[in-house]
Amino acid sequence: MIGERSIAVIGAGMAGLSCARRLAAAGLSPVIFDKGRGVGGRLATRRTFEGLQFDHGAQYVTARKDGFRELLADMRQAGVADVWEDSACSKRFVGTPGMTALAKHLAEGLDVRANVKISNISGSTAGWIVTTGAEKLNFQRVVITAPAQQAAVLLGPTHALAADLEAVExxxxxxxxxxxxxxxxxxxxxxxxxxxxxxxxxxxxxxxxxxxxxxxxxxxxxxxxxxxxxxxxxxxxxxxxxxxxxxxxxxxxxxxxxxxxxxxxxxxAEPLGRPFLRDETGTLYLGGDWCLEARVEAAWTSGVAIAQDMLQGM
Ligand SMILES: Cc1cc2nc3c(=O)[nH]c(=O)nc-3n(C[C@H](O)[C@H](O)[C@H](O)COP(=O)(O)OP(=O)(O)OC[C@H]3O[C@@H](n4cnc5c(N)ncnc54)[C@H](O)[C@@H]3O)c2cc1C
CATH class of the missing domain: 3.90.660.10 (Polyamine Oxidase; Chain A, domain 2)
Structure with a gap:
């Protein structure tokens, strides 16, 4: 048992991290699980032994909302983001020295458990049971920020939210x-x-x-x-x-x-059309870029919206 107001966030991409950061700022202690070796998800950077480096996921980030613009300005100040001067009209930001730097910055001070794949979540009288390969953990609340199809696997085909997930492409x-x-x-x-x-x-x-x-x-x-x-x-x-x-x-x-x-x-290609999904208990949330559009900012918007909604309900 991890605690009364315990929260599991599945996925340490932009959505999961922005959600967890908001929750942490409100005094909560979310635990973030990611099956990957580190944080970032599709904010991904690969370095090779030969000294080569590639951002093989998101190429750059743009901001339309003030909140996200402010976050990028803070990141620039912290030296983990910069403007990519190019012939493009809109202002493109990139992580420095790689796109993952944006996620690493957000993850600072958070309890991130990498290399942990969640295989199942199920409701219980005590809240949620989150199953990793090795153990079963209890949480009061769960936020899933995996892509819709992977989230659907975690919930199972008979879950009330399964149809919403299935409609996402x-x-x-x-x-x-x-x-x-x-x-x-x-x-x-x-x-x-x-x-x-x-x-x-x-x-x-x-x-x-x-x-x-x-x-x-x-x-x-x-x-x-x-x-x-x-x-x-x-x-x-x-x-x-x-x-x-x-x-x-x-x-x-x-x-x-x-x-x-x-x-x-x-x-x-076909988003949900709203910033997140919440189940009837109000303790299970699903979010990510797939709720809104194929952009890093959309993932951030979804994660922040989940945190705000959860905090309001506490
Ligand atoms: C090739 C490519 C290019 C792109 N280019 C751009 C671009 O230029 N600009 C832009 O704004 N956007 C771009 N995007 C989109 C952008 O990367 C995404 O919108 C954003 O990063 C999604 O963040 P997220 O947190 O919603 O999901 P993700 O980053 O996918 O995070 C989800 C996380 O959940 C984890 N996870 C999944 N299942 C489990 C499980 N069972 N247990 C534990 N962890 C799990 C995954 O490992 C992953 O880290 C691009 C995407 C790709 C792939």
């Missing part, structure tokens, strides 16, 4: 991280083309505070990603590399790193 995204030998062309910093199988290409190393070696991130569009989703990662990498070399005018024989990442649940 999230597109996959296959992502290539690539680096080449010196002297290869850099025809652009970013390129977005929804009609191209590679709908987004970015020179990751052009972002502020990144290591010098040129590193490219390419994302396949939703159609191409869905069609190749179950292929072996090495096969995906080879196919995407061929496309990337073509778009950059790069000699494929100069490749020194090419690894693909499969995001099965990447970008929301």
């Amino acid at each position: 999230i597109n996959p995204c296959l992502t290539l991280m690539a680096a080449f030998g010196s002297g290869q062309p850099e025809p652009f910093v970013t390129r977005r083309d929804p009609e191209d199988p590679l709908s987004w290409i970015a020179l990751n190393s052009a972002k502020p505070a990144r290591p010098a070696p040129p590193c490219w991130v390419a994302q396949a569009g939703p159609k191409w990603s869905a069609a190749h989703l179950e292929a072996a990662p090495a096969v995906i990498a080879q196919q995407m590399l061929r496309l990337l070399c073509d778009r950059l005018g790069t000699d494929p024989t100069t490749v020194r790193y090419a690894v693909a990442h499969r995001w099965r649940y990447a970008n929301v």
Whole structure:
């Protein structure tokens, strides 16, 4: 038993962390579980032994709401975010030295338990039983911020909220991280083309505070990603590399790193349409970007809205 006002937050992405931070600011002590090795979820950065670095999830963050704008300003002040000066019209922020820095900053001082996959949650007279591989833990309240399809697995098909979750659609995204030998062309910093199988290409190393070696991130569009989703990662990498070399005018024989990442649940196509779900007991919440739209700010909005609603009910 963890305590009377105990709260489990499942997922240490932007939604889970922003929710937990608000709760902690109100004097509560949420425990955050994530199956990943660290925090961030789709705010993801990969570093290699060769000194290469890639943001293979969210590329940058934009702010439309004052609250999120203020958070980014604070993060900039703290040295974990900066503006990515590019030809784009809207102001793009990136984590420094990588996108995960935004999540790490939010996680400071919170009780985060990484490498813990929650396999089941169930109601009991004492509240909720949260099952990890090894143990069963009791909490008064539970917040699930996993993507809708993964949240649905935790709740089970007969749960009253299952139909809401089922209506949410999230597109996959296959992502290539690539680096080449010196002297290869850099025809652009970013390129977005929804009609191209590679709908987004970015020179990751052009972002502020990144290591010098040129590193490219390419994302396949939703159609191409869905069609190749179950292929072996090495096969995906080879196919995407061929496309990337073509778009950059790069000699494929100069490749020194090419690894693909499969995001099965990447970008929301059909959102819930409201900031969160709450069950009839008022002690189970579900949230994440999938409630609103495919943006980091939407995940933040959802997490904060859950915390506010929960605090009001206490
Ligand atoms: C390739 C790609 C590019 C993107 N580009 C942009 C962009 O440029 N700008 C932008 O604003 N947004 C972008 N997005 C979207 C953005 O990344 C998301 O909107 C945001 O990060 C979602 O945050 P979240 O907290 O809702 O979910 P997540 O970040 O997915 O966090 C959910 C967490 O739950 C954990 N979890 C799931 N199941 C369990 C379980 N059973 N037990 C324990 N933990 C569990 C996961 O490990 C994960 O860490 C992009 C996304 C992708 C994939």
